[in-house]
Amino acid sequence: MTNTAAIIGGGVIGGGWAARFLLAGWDVRVFDPDPQAQRKIGEVLDNARRSLPGLSDVALPDEGQLSFHDAMSDAVDGAIWIQESVPERLELKRKVYQTLQEHCAPDAVIGSSTSGFKPSELQGCATRPDQIVVCHPFNPVYLLPLVELVTTDLNGDDLPARAETILRDIGMFPLRLTREIDAHIADRFLEAVWREALWMIKDGIATTAEIDEAIRMGFGLRWAQMGLFETYRIAGGEAGMRHFIEQFGPCLSWPWTKLMDVPDLTDDLINAIADQSDAQSGMHTIRELERIRDNNLVTILRGLKAQDWGAGQVLNVRDRNSTALAASLDQVADISQPVLTVHRAVPLDWTDYNGHMNEARYLQAFGDATDRLMMIVGCDADYIATGGSYFTAETHIRHLDEIHAGARIRVETQVLNGAGKKMHLFHWMYAGDRLLATGEHMLIHVSLETRKASEPAASVAEPLARLADAHAKLPRPEGAGAAIGVR
């Protein structure tokens, strides 16, 4: 049976909730008096459909049905979850709950997306306060897992437990808070940072761009994978969290922020933090935490590198300045020999559960080697922008030896054929003298417009032919043209 969610109030947040439920297979019924609501939710859904399903390594259920309704009473019909995302005015929210509760199932969860109001405030004038909880998500709702689930004693145990289960089912991470506070947890940090940032701009210390770089090139990368305390636990090292806090205690009286109202760093507070940190992270040694952190950071940095953005762009700029590999045929020292097309260390994120470089990364390295060979014969980014490129039609890899993260590998490439639409390559991958793998690849030149085979332009065909001619004098590689199972 398909579950139904009601979305009260569209916009970016309501639309994000709609996407979460729809793409998890729920039917979604929307109420929003804004005549633009359908368009706005459609835009959020477009973004969600391109990004969310691929996050999982298994197919999500088929999408549910999306419908728009003119009356709240109609929208909540059959809903077991009702998400309210109307503007942040307490009177408005209370009025919405009164209307909702005349029509909705008495055991449906009513979640509020409020950033600031406490659940007790929302429950204030309600017919059934036990039904109402805070479910505060983060934009983009369809990608970020966090939901602050804030409850009061009136909610009892059953409804919050059901809410947690449903939030997990739709792919979110409910953080349950039973002590309520203005702005919950996360937005308090954001508000503190925001106020500090306003001072910096007002005082002419830094611009918005400089402030953003100070975040995303440094602690922002850390916070994508470990929070404040786990990060500082590592910084404290073997001396431990207690030592770290005591050591940094004096800073609290220094003018390091405009926030000068600080709690006394009593023994009780220090003990509470140290004990909580032990409970949170004590299952790992500091050395283990360092390596987990570094694996995560390498993964994030390399991901951003592939997107050519932020800290990843910094890495790309540096790589582009490297002259370790030829960028054109003129730069190849000796075209009569196989060409060096990859020379790199194996990244931490290329290894798998077997502890060695994963098979797909062999093809990634060979793919990089092919890209470099293409660049060398003139099929570079500028050429591709004119509408021609080579697509791989066929690949044959022989895995001959293992290799581990950090080791240096290189790939040398022989052109077996480089005439007409075809480019037939043979790659050897080495670590030192050790042959790790060979890759044989048949590529076809294509028009990026028609996506069909086409002749390369002379600016590519000629250098490729020159290299192929030079390589024709080399012996045919052992293993070229071999088939699996044929010996």
Add this chain to the structure above:
Amino acid sequence: MTNTAAIIGGGVIGGGWAARFLLAGWDVRVFDPDPQAQRKIGEVLDNARRSLPGLSDVALPDEGQLSFHDAMSDAVDGAIWIQESVPERLELKRKVYQTLQEHCAPDAVIGSSTSGFKPSELQGCATRPDQIVVCHPFNPVYLLPLVELVTTDLNGDDLPARAETILRDIGMFPLRLTREIDAHIADRFLEAVWREALWMIKDGIATTAEIDEAIRMGFGLRWAQMGLFETYRIAGGEAGMRHFIEQFGPCLSWPWTKLMDVPDLTDDLINAIADQSDAQSGMHTIRELERIRDNNLVTILRGLKAQDWGAGQVLNVRDRNSTALAASLDQVADISQPVLTVHRAVPLDWTDYNGHMNEARYLQAFGDATDRLMMIVGCDADYIATGGSYFTAETHIRHLDEIHAGARIRVETQVLNGAGKKMHLFHWMYAGDRLLATGEHMLIHVSLETRKASEPAASVAEPLARLADAHAKLPRPEGAGAAIGVR
């Protein structure tokens, strides 16, 4: 000619600097009176050597020479960069500079890792104040690119420009500040968050673990790729940054943080922020920024998924609950037919500059299909933990059609041979009825101890034989046993 850096004060920060310079090919000379300095720096270097070189897609230069020295005068000999990371006591730092400046080159950069002191304070009693700048890095120094480079008028133009070039050369991102302020920029935000967090723990609102989840499951993911202002620019949508700030102005007077000293939100301040944001991000439309953000977030989330950590672990828990694919032979509905081994959407981070799924990701999907087939015949994580596994020896892929992000693909797998040490598989990849690729794979069972071929245990051999027998009645797949270039 090899450049030389002097590291004054080892520890985690000094060690991180040593790693940055060494792995960029510099000679590094260390002075630290701590008898443990060599061990401590060695530990940081171990971490750096496993993580840093693989960040780049080209090989770094060969490592420079690392040496330890008993006298500061000896350590700075020949150094063009001197990095001071001694404890945060102004008198101590000033004394260090006086000693340094008696011996070091007058045009060497003296960078201080200080978190809190302003450059004018450091320059205070120096013989040559123009040589001294703040270069404040972030832990782990060998991975995080940010360095706050804070200068005063005394530094002139040449030395800061040289410092920026060197920092970029060793892979870092210098953020140049010419207006000095206690704690620079980033640590002011950290300090504000730290103080707010102390209140929350003291007041019993949240534990260290809950605070960390509130960070890394939500805004921490955003801040790894865009900072405060670019993120809010997107939240403001087409209405723009000015509208966003005005709308959230009232929050500044609400008790959303203990930080209640806020600047007046004057028109001047609003204009400054809106104009700076235009200069920073105005080259992208809001829609473009949304897509850039989503691409980055998907990449980060999928990276953390591969590490099974934080927000990525949330995704894995959900995937493991999926019953879309069989987990054992008993769960395969009809073993006489090829087995469904992959069913998923193509993630955003699997596409490349040609706009379609990258060739290496075909092998990743086929590798996942092989892993699933292994799991189905009993070669699962538990079995692998006992010391046996299959390694791929040979792969043959035919790329028949393109596929784009978001599309659903599935892989069906036929066992061609499953006897003795061999497992010979044939995968078909489809999008709907469209055949995208085939993958033929020869795997060999190995002992993970000897890394040599070995017989699988009966718990694997028997189900595999049963599946191979059932599949033996299927026709041999078109393309099986084919070689490249042979028609």
